[in-house]
Amino acid sequence: MITISEEIHRIVMSTPFLEEGLRSGIINLSSLARKILPEIKKSLEKNVTESAMIMALKRYSDGIRGRAQKGSFEVEILDLTVRSNLAEYTFAASENIIKKQEKLIHDVSHQSDKFLTFTRGIYEVTLIISEEFRKNVDEIFKGERKISSFSNLSAVILRLHPKTVSTPGVHYSILKQLAWSNINVIEVVSTYTEFTVIIDNARIDTAFSVLKNLMMR
Structure with a gap:
């Protein structure tokens, strides 16, 4: 039998920022x-009082505050780097595309300040x-099926402490700050200690400021 607490958890998890609030x-x-009382009643198919809902919500909010106090969402950012004027392409995977990736890497390898990432x-x-x-x-990947392309993009590269690999909620904490500032994330790329967010050039100053504040906490 589904409980009030389980239904509260479902609603909170399906509603952006409600858990954070x-x-x-x-x-x-x-x-x-x-x-949310009408939705709870409909789901449980029984009468639920408002006082019971308030008590269940209090227990739920106390629980998630307790988890937060244990530092499960601590983010340690060591450095921030910005790269602008980027473009993104997505192609359908094919047998020949790896060779074309190698060709592109060879052609741009002489540029020390290049930005290039691949995700398969x-x-x-x-x-x-x-x-x-x-x-x-455009020349190298001619003949490949292009799914999408974007231009006028920027990247904010966050260098994280190695311990964040085993820390729950780190990427959530970063993306949450951007979402709360109404900054759309077009793409994310990560390595062991680097987390890169790709956004529109027009929002780069705001994004950097938001993440800088997170870094200084």
């Missing part, structure tokens, strides 16, 4: 209880590169 203690529990999924390959090399990409 409860963790921060900035949400009025009585108002929230009244708002099961069905797609995405590359992010300095815009000055767009002509190279």
Whole structure:
């Protein structure tokens, strides 16, 4: 049998920023209880009182605040770097695309300040590169099925402490700050201690400021 607590958890997890609001203690529990009470009643198919909802919400919010106090979302950013004027391409994966990746790497290897990343999924390959090399990409990958392309992008590269690899919630904490500032993340790329977010050039100053504040905490 589904409990009130389980239903609260489902609603919180499916509602952006609601968990963060409860963790921060900035949400009025009585108002929230009244708002979600009809949905809880419908799901449980039984009568649930507002007071029972408030008590369940209080237990839930106390629980997530307790987890936060244990430092599960601590982010230690060692350095921030910005790279602008980037382009992103996504192609369908194919038998020949690895050779074309090698060709592109060879062609741009003489540029010390180049930006180039490849990410290969099961069905797609995405590359992010300095815009000055767009002509190279168009020529080398001619004949490949292009799924999407974006230009006028920037990257914020965060160098993280190695311990963050085993720290739950680190990437969530970074992306949350950007989302709260209404900054759309077009792509993310990560290595062992680097986490890179790709955004529109127009939002780079705001994004850097937001992440700099996170770094200084």
